[in-house]
Amino acid sequence: xxxxxxxxxxxxxxxxxxxxxxxxxxxxxxxxxxxxxxxxxxxxxxxxxxxxxxxxxxxxxxxxxxxxxxxxxxxxxxxxxxxxxxxxxxxxxxxxxxxxxxxxxxxxxxxxxxxxxxxxxxxxxxxxxxxxxxxxxxxxxxxxxxxxxxxxxxxxxxxxxxxxxxxxxxxxxxxxxxxxxxxxxxxxxxxxxxxxxxxxxxxxxxxxxxxxxxxxxxxxxxxxxxxxxxxxxxxxxxxxxxxxxxxxxxxxxxxxxxxxxxxxxxxxxxxxxxxxxxxxxxxxxxxxxxxxxxxxxxxxxxxxxxxxxxxxxxxxxxxxxxxx
Amino acid sequence: xxxxxxxxxxxxxxxxxxxxxxxxxxxxxxxxxxxxxxxxxxxxxxxxxxxxxxxxxxxxxxxxxxxxxxxxxxxxxxxxxxxxxxxxxxxxxxxxxxxxxxxxxxxxxxxxxxxxxxxxxxxxxxxxxxxxxxxxxxxxxxxxxxxxxxxxxxxxxxxxxxxxxxxxxxxxxxxxxxxxxxxxxxxxxxxxxxxxxxxxxxxxxxxxxxxxxxxxxxxxxxxxxxxxxxxxxxxxxxxxxxxxxxxxxxxxxxxxxxxxxxxxxxxxxxxxxxxxxxxxxxxxxxxxxxxxxxxxxxxxxxxxxxxxxxxxxxxxxxxxxxxxxxxxxxxxxxxxxxxxxxxxxxxxxxxxxxxxxxxxxx
Amino acid sequence: xxxxxxxxxxxxxxxxxxxxxxxxxxxxxxxxxxxxxxxxxxxxxxxxxxxxxxxxxxxxxxxxxxxxxxxxxxxxxxxxxxxxxxxxxxxxxxxxxxxxxxxxxxxxxxxxxxxxxxxxxxxxxxxxxxxxxxxxxxxxxxxxxxxxxxxxxxxxxxxxxxxxxxxxxxxxxxxxxxxxxxxxxxxxxxxxxxxxxxxxxxxxxxxxxxxxxxxxxxxxxxxxxxxxxxxxxxxxxxxxxxxxxxxxxxxxxxxxxxxxxxxxxxxxxxxxxxxxxxxxxxxxxxxxxxxxxxxx
Numbered sequence: 001x002x003x004x005x006x007x008x009x010x011x012x013x014x015x016x017x018x019x020x021x022x023x024x025x026x027x028x029x030x031x032x033x034x035x036x037x038x039x040x041x042x043x044x045x046x047x048x049x050x051x052x053x054x055x056x057x058x059x060x061x062x063x064x065x066x067x068x069x070x071x072x073x074x075x076x077x078x079x080x081x082x083x084x085x086x087x088x089x090x091x092x093x094x095x096x097x098x099x100x101x102x103x104x105x106x107x108x109x110x111x112x113x114x115x116x117x118x119x120x121x122x123x124x125x126x127x128x129x130x131x132x133x134x135x136x137x138x139x140x141x142x143x144x145x146x147x148x149x150x151x152x153x154x155x156x157x158x159x160x161x162x163x164x165x166x167x168x169x170x171x172x173x174x175x176x177x178x179x180x181x182x183x184x185x186x187x188x189x190x191x192x193x194x195x196x197x198x199x200x201x202x203x204x205x206x207x208x209x210x211x212x213x214x215x216x217x218x219x220x221x222x223x224x225x226x227x228x229x230x231x232x233x234x235x236x237x238x239x240x241x242x243x244x245x246x247x248x249x250x251x252x253x254x255x256x257x258x259x260x261x262x263x264x265x266x267x268x269x270x271x272x273x274x275x276x277x278x279x280x281x282x283x284x285x286x287x288x289x290x291x292x293x294x295x296x297x298x299x300x301x302x303x304x305x306x307x308x309x310x311x312x313x314x315x316x317x318x319x320x321x322x323x324x
Numbered sequence: 325x326x327x328x329x330x331x332x333x334x335x336x337x338x339x340x341x342x343x344x345x346x347x348x349x350x351x352x353x354x355x356x357x358x359x360x361x362x363x364x365x366x367x368x369x370x371x372x373x374x375x376x377x378x379x380x381x382x383x384x385x386x387x388x389x390x391x392x393x394x395x396x397x398x399x400x401x402x403x404x405x406x407x408x409x410x411x412x413x414x415x416x417x418x419x420x421x422x423x424x425x426x427x428x429x430x431x432x433x434x435x436x437x438x439x440x441x442x443x444x445x446x447x448x449x450x451x452x453x454x455x456x457x458x459x460x461x462x463x464x465x466x467x468x469x470x471x472x473x474x475x476x477x478x479x480x481x482x483x484x485x486x487x488x489x490x491x492x493x494x495x496x497x498x499x500x501x502x503x504x505x506x507x508x509x510x511x512x513x514x515x516x517x518x519x520x521x522x523x524x525x526x527x528x529x530x531x532x533x534x535x536x537x538x539x540x541x542x543x544x545x546x547x548x549x550x551x552x553x554x555x556x557x558x559x560x561x562x563x564x565x566x567x568x569x570x571x572x573x574x575x576x577x578x579x580x581x582x583x584x585x586x587x588x589x590x591x592x593x594x595x596x597x598x599x600x601x602x603x604x605x606x607x608x609x610x611x612x613x614x615x616x617x618x619x620x621x622x623x624x625x626x627x628x629x630x631x632x633x634x635x636x637x638x639x640x641x642x643x644x645x646x647x648x649x650x651x652x653x654x655x656x657x658x659x660x661x662x663x664x665x666x667x668x669x670x671x672x673x674x675x676x677x678x679x680x681x682x683x684x685x686x
Numbered sequence: 687x688x689x690x691x692x693x694x695x696x697x698x699x700x701x702x703x704x705x706x707x708x709x710x711x712x713x714x715x716x717x718x719x720x721x722x723x724x725x726x727x728x729x730x731x732x733x734x735x736x737x738x739x740x741x742x743x744x745x746x747x748x749x750x751x752x753x754x755x756x757x758x759x760x761x762x763x764x765x766x767x768x769x770x771x772x773x774x775x776x777x778x779x780x781x782x783x784x785x786x787x788x789x790x791x792x793x794x795x796x797x798x799x800x801x802x803x804x805x806x807x808x809x810x811x812x813x814x815x816x817x818x819x820x821x822x823x824x825x826x827x828x829x830x831x832x833x834x835x836x837x838x839x840x841x842x843x844x845x846x847x848x849x850x851x852x853x854x855x856x857x858x859x860x861x862x863x864x865x866x867x868x869x870x871x872x873x874x875x876x877x878x879x880x881x882x883x884x885x886x887x888x889x890x891x892x893x894x895x896x897x898x899x900x901x902x903x904x905x906x907x908x909x910x911x912x913x914x915x916x917x918x919x920x921x922x923x924x925x926x927x928x929x930x931x932x933x934x935x936x937x938x939x940x941x942x943x944x945x946x947x948x949x950x951x952x953x954x955x956x957x958x959x960x961x962x963x964x965x966x967x968x969x970x971x972x973x974x975x976x977x978x979x980x981x982x
Contacts, residue, residue, distance in 0.1 A: 010885070014796035015808075017789040018856055025853020026815055029826035035824060050832045081785040088872060097713075108706050121718045124725065129914035130953045131932040135939055136724035139731075145947060147723050184722070206376050207409035209396040209424040210480075211470065215706050221422075225413045237817065244819035247917055280825045281921055283699055294823045300822065304814050310853065391691050395702075398695045 006249070016264065020151035033297055037064060043284035075265070075275065083272040086177060087242045093182035094238040095231060102260025103219050106197040107205075119194060126187035134251035141166035164187030166254065173267035180248050186301050189234050196230040197223060209236050229311075244296050246274035326386045326477045326563055328373060333382035337369050344534045345466045346382070348501060351684035353508045355501070357525035361557070364684050365513045365534040370480050373512060376623075379427030386477065386496075397426075402509075403480040406487065408463045410595040410624050416442075416450040416466050419684040423474040435594050441469045444503075454498075462490050472507070479504070479511040486519060499526060522546070530554050547673075552682040555606050561639060561650045563606045567679060570601045579605050583645020584624045589671045596676055596685050603685065606675035614640065614659075615666040623666040639659050642667060732952035738823075750948035754956075757937075758949070760962045765934060766927050768953075774844060775913060775930040782912030786859045789852070791901055794863030795893065815857040822923060825964075826902045831922060840928050847918045855911060867893070868901025891955035906964050913960055931957045 024243075038060050043047055045057040054088045067073045109115040125133060130237065140146045163169035166176045200223065208222045224231075249271060253264040264270045275295060280289035330348040334341070340362020342366040349357045355475060361682050364571065371377045373384060375396035383392045387404040391399055402423075410419050417438060424434045440450040445465040455463060464484060472478060475572070483495045484500070501524045504511050515521050521528045522542045530537040530545065530553070538550040549555035569591060570583035579586045588596075596603065626644035633639075638657060642649045642665065659665070676685045691699075733751050734743035760763040796802075797809060827850055831837045835844030870893060877883070878892045894901075916932045925931060929937075935953055939945070 008802070009794045009798040011802040014800065016790045018793035018860055020855050021785075021789055021849075021853040022815065024830075025821070025827070025850050025856075026818075026823070028830060029823040032826035032829060036829070041829075046832075050829070053833075061725065066386040083811055100709075100713050104710045108710050109714070109763075118714050121721050122714075124721055127961065129958060129961055130916055131914075132728070132958055135730055135935065135950060135954050138939060139727060139768075139947060140724055142721060148720070149729075151719070151723075199408060201409065203405045203407045203409035204373070204411065206371070206396075207403065207405055207470075208411070208422075209376060210374050210401055210403040212397045212474070213700050214395075214397060216702075217426060222411060228413075240817060244822045247821070251916070255743050270852060271918060276822075277824065280828070286825060286829065289825050293825060296819075296822050302936050304817050307817065308810070308814075391692075393696060393699070394692075395699050398699060 003090060017175075029295065031291055033074060033290050036088035036287055038062065038291075039287040040064075041287040042289070042321045046284070046286065046294060055060070058287075061287075064288045066185060067288065068291060075270070078268075079270055079272050079275045081117035082174070082268060082270055083175065083243075086269075086271050087182070087239065089178045090181045090185050090238060090242055091235065091238055093178070094189045094242075097182070099224070099227070100192055101186055101232065102190050102193035102197055103223060106194040107214060107223060119190070122187055122190050124187070125183040126191070131251055134180075137253060141176060146308075150283045151302070157188075168263065168267055170268045173253075173269055176252075177269040181245070181283070184248070185238060185242075186236070192230050192234050196227050199228055233311065235308070236303070239302055240303050243299060244273045246271055246277060248272055294295070300304055325508060326350050328478055328510060328512070329383075329385040330369070330373070331383040331385065333372060333379045333384060335372060335377055336380045341534050343372070343379075346531075346534075348529055348536065348538055348539060350510055350512060353510055355504050355511045355513065355524060355526045357513045357521035357528045358519060358531060359515060359521040359528050359557075360537075363533075364515055364531040366531050367514075368484055369531070370403075370482055370535075372515050374401055374403055374480055397402055399478070400474070400476055401478045401480055402474060402476030404464075404467045404471050404482065404484045404614055408455075408464055408467040408484040408487075410458075410470075412455055415451065415452075416453050416455070416458070419455065419466055420451075420469045420473050422477075423470065423561045426555070429475065437473055438469075439620060441473045444472075445469050456663055458477065460488055461496070463495065463528035468503075472503075472509075475510065479509045481511065482511045482514075483515055485515075486517070501526065508565065518560065522558070527551070530557060532557075549606075549675065550684055552604060552606075552677045555677065555684070560653070561609050563608050563675070564612070564649050565650075565677075566605045568603060568648055570597050570603060571595065579603070579648070581605070581645075581647065584626075585646050586624060586669070587622045588674075592676075592686055600678050600680065601680040604677045604679050606677060607649075607669045608651045608673065608681060609639070611648065611651055611670040611673040612644075612651045613668045613670070614651060614653050614657065615668050618666075620668070622671075625664065625666050628661050628663045628665060631659050631662055691869045691961075716950065721892060728807055728954060731948055734954045735948065737771050747771035752955075753949060755951060764927070768956075769933050770927060771921065771929055771931055774928055775932075775957075778844060778848060778851070778915060778930055779912035780920070781849045781911045782855065782915075783846070783909040785848065785852035786855050786908040787901055787905050790859035790863050790904060791894075791897070792858050793856075795867055796862065798864045798867035802845075812857045818859060820950065828854050828922065837922060838924055840925055843923055844919075844928055847922060848912075851912055851915055852908070855908050859908060862904055863897065863900050864908075866897045866903075867945045903968065906968060910961055910964060 027218075031189035040061050040063065041058055045055070048057040049053045064074045073079055105115055105118045105122070109118065143149055143162075143164055143166075144184055147164065152162060153159065163172040166172050204222060204226075206219055208218045213221065249264060249269050253267055253269055264274060270278075270323050272292065276289045276296070279285045279292060328348075330346050333346045335343040335458060345519075346365075346369060348356075348369075358368050358369060359596040368377060370621055372379050374591065375391070375394060375398075379559045382634060383591070385391065386399065400577070405478055411422065412424065420438045420441060421434050426483055427436075429685075438451070441556060445468060446461060447465045447469060450458065450462060450466070451523055452531055455466070458466065464487075467484070477652060482498070483497055489495060499519060513525060522545075525542065527539065527541050527546055529539045532553050538545060538554045539551075545554065547594075549558060549563075552565070556565065566581050566619065568579050571578050571580045572593070577588045577597060626642040626649065629641040629643045629648065631640050635655070635657065637655050638659070640651045640653050640657075640659060642651055644667070651667065678685055728773045730743035733746055733748070735745035735747050735749065753768045757767055797805065797812075817941070828837070831846050831850070832844070834846060836842050914932065915930070916936070919930045920933045920936065923933065931953075935950065936956065938950060939951070
């Protein structure tokens with residue numbers, strides 16, 4: 001009898017530390033975000049709230065959502081537009097450009113040394129610590145010291161098209177935002193896709209070549225159809241992470257004045273999640289910021305459930321597996 | 325249909341020499357098997373003919389056209405892979421139609437040809453299925469159909485039967501041979517199975533370590549192996565090989581090993597002795613007669629070690645000193661382990677190889 | 687069938703190959719030029735007083751590395767000495783790695799080997815967490831940190847960040863370690879159990895040595911993730927002396943007018959050293975982890 005209780009308790013014993021940590025870092029903030037979204041928590045009543053979660057200085061309200069959905073906050077619309085621009089363009093780089101890149105590197109490039117050099121190169125953005133990556137971009141786009149304008153001039157772009165500041169001039173700053181995140185995204189897509197391409201049996205490609213396919217036809221009619229699941233995986237995964245990511249934008253544009261507020265808004269790169277962040281940590285409107293986050297949380301949860309439905313458990317865990 | 329010529333072809337992968345100075349001519353409509361152990365370069369050779377590998381040196385000709393630099397697309401070949409390599413995302417119909425679609429053949433014609441081939445291979449019931457839903461034998465037929473539908477000049481088969489079970493293998497062996505004769509396509513067939521090669525091919529190219537060992541028709545290969553490797557590789561159970569020397573005594577030549585002495589037929593001895601004295605004697609298991617009681621004077625005496633009944637005949641293992649002979653004997657022969665017997669090799673069918681070079685001397 | 691002449695076919699084949707090469711150039715090589723330039727600049731700038739054309743070093747000097755032995759000054763502002771900041775970063779990284787490894791090797795084993803009610807559900811939960819973007823939770827975590835009394839408490843704030851960061855990493859780490867446990871054949875464990883070991887001893891003396899590579903991978907991975915952590919420290923740490931390297935670099939970049947590219951490049955390189963080392967040593971395993979578990 002004692003043994004069987006022990007047997008039942010043992011897994012719990014092993015899992016307890018993990019559950020505790022998950023409760024601290026995931027579950028309680030998740031619940032708290034939901035709660036805070038319906039409050040008017042701000043710098044004014046924050047200390048009272050920290051002392052006592054049920055203080056009457058914090059009132060429960062739907063105001064936050066009214067401000068968001070009835071466009072009482074004039075910036076919500078613009079933020080939404082920037083977010084859509086950001087997610088859609090970076091996502092296409094992630095899923096489509098990275099696919100072309102991977103086929104070029106892992107299939108078209110027959111020279112193994114060159115293939116390896118390219119792979120390592122395209123890996124760098126992803127594995128470099130974010131702040132160094134941001135630092136290099138800030139240098140690269142600097143009109144005086146950097147090389148971007150120089151490079152574009154060499155490629156024949158007329159001077160009048162080049163901005164005096166990539167950080168501040170509007171369409172350019174948004175292009176920059178897409179490039180900075182796009183390189184990292186391409187890097188991620190490439191890791192998944194090249195692994196998947198390498199796992200396609202060489203005989204399949206050879207068979208297509210013998211059947212009379214050119215290299216392009218092999219790519220279009222054999223490789224891409226076989227990468228169906230990896231492509232879906234990258235798209236799904238990146239949609240979720242792009243919706244909430246703002247770290248690079250904060251590092252590049254937030255640098256300026258104030259905690260993270262920076263010049264993101266005037267540069268037109270204020271995405272939804274960054275907006276929520278600045279509302280919380282620059283304006284100290286914790287309740288409103290949580291409401292903004294809560295919308296992302298809801299989208300995130302809905303997407304995760306959807307992905308479980310589409311992919312099933314196994315495919316979600318082995319993104320690079322090609323089903324033959 | 326075309327004649328395929330490999331002219332001094334070599335293929336190196338870095339330091340690894342996969343194929344070295346291969347010369348081979350496959351005549352129009354001929355069925356040639358490339359035979360050898362795994363890693364002998366036979367698949368590499370096939371992939372060079374297909375155009376997937378480019379030879380490091382040498383030329384490949386289809387008729388008189390140098391196709392060495394042409395990609396597979398421009399060679400009009402059909403190929404069946406060991407893994408069949410059916411496209412998993414396409415139905416059987418689309419798999420077979422794929423080569424035609426790439427050639428931009430009109431739709432109706434594609435349809436007609438696919439159905440024709442499917443009928444020929446008896447897979448017309450399966451056209452809507454995906455490869456994953458097929459059995460091994462069915463996949464094999466689909467792969468064959470895909471290779472044949474474009475009416476190739478050359479058909480390349482890479483171990484097409486190795487993934488089938490034994491019974492199906494024997495069935496398909498006959499069928500592929502019949503199909504090849506019927507369509508008259510120049511065919512190169514890669515295999516490591518000598519029975520397959522012997523039973524199907526018009527000519528066999530035996531390869532080892534990237535080099536061609538012998539290129540001949542099956543009978544010649546069996547009766548006149550050009551060297552030790554071919555002798556040992558072809559035939560099952562394999563040829564008995566014994567190291568020894570040629571010794572002359574009073575004008576008669578003997579083969580002398582550590583455990584026995586055997587008189588060579590007149591004329592043969594002189595011929596060999598003029599080249600070398602250290603040789604290897606080879607006799608096939610069916611070319612040794614077991615003599616009970618007294619035989620003529622040129623016999624070898626040994627004791628029965630173990631007897632393996634094979635049904636049609638007996639495989640008798642005989643110890644002669646330290647040497648073990650394998651001998652095929654009639655099934656009705658009664659033998660006991662330990663029994664003393666005499667062995668009489670067929671004088672006309674013994675082989676002698678130079679021990680240094682491995683080449684056959686007679 | 688009528689055939690094109692051999693020469694025509696050869697020309698066509700050459701043209702097709704040329705098109706393929708053009709695609710490689712256009713898609714993979716030319717867009718990679720900025721990457722090469724940036725890294726080239728980082729290295730050459732850190733060792734030279736002036737760079738020509740952005741990437742060619744001239745006037746080789748170690749002056750940019752002076753932060754290693756003297757206080758950092760940029761413009762009017764003086765920054766804290768580099769070594770305490772490095773120690774903070776190291777503390778954060780080691781703390782996260784240690785905590786993650788301890789917790790996730792226990793839970794990874796349980797999920798791989800023990801049979802209990804709700805096991806599948808828990809695995810799905812872990813995958814879901816792993817997919818969920820944790821940055822959204824920053825605000826609520828800030829409240830929790832305050833509630834725990836760890837905000838604005840100097841070193842204790844860093845401890846709080848270690849706890850949070852480790853908690854965020856644990857679902858993925860658990861999953862990875864579970865994968866390594868899964869790869870160990872069951873017979874081995876049974877054999878040991880039959881030999882009379884207790885389950886605990888089996889774990890310590892039979893299984894653990896076999897999953898050490900997995901544990902190594904997870905430690906490196908969580909060390910790097912703690913080492914590069916930016917947002918949590920940036921948001922929750924107010925006192926300069928408890929900054930970590932990335933946050934200090936961030937604030938130095940902020941000095942637009944007095945920006946000292948040479949020193950920033952050197953500092954950046956200094957900060958990247960662990961990443962470079964770990965990646966060149968164990969890139970295969972790390973890549974596998976990156977594929978499965980990326981937050982971007």
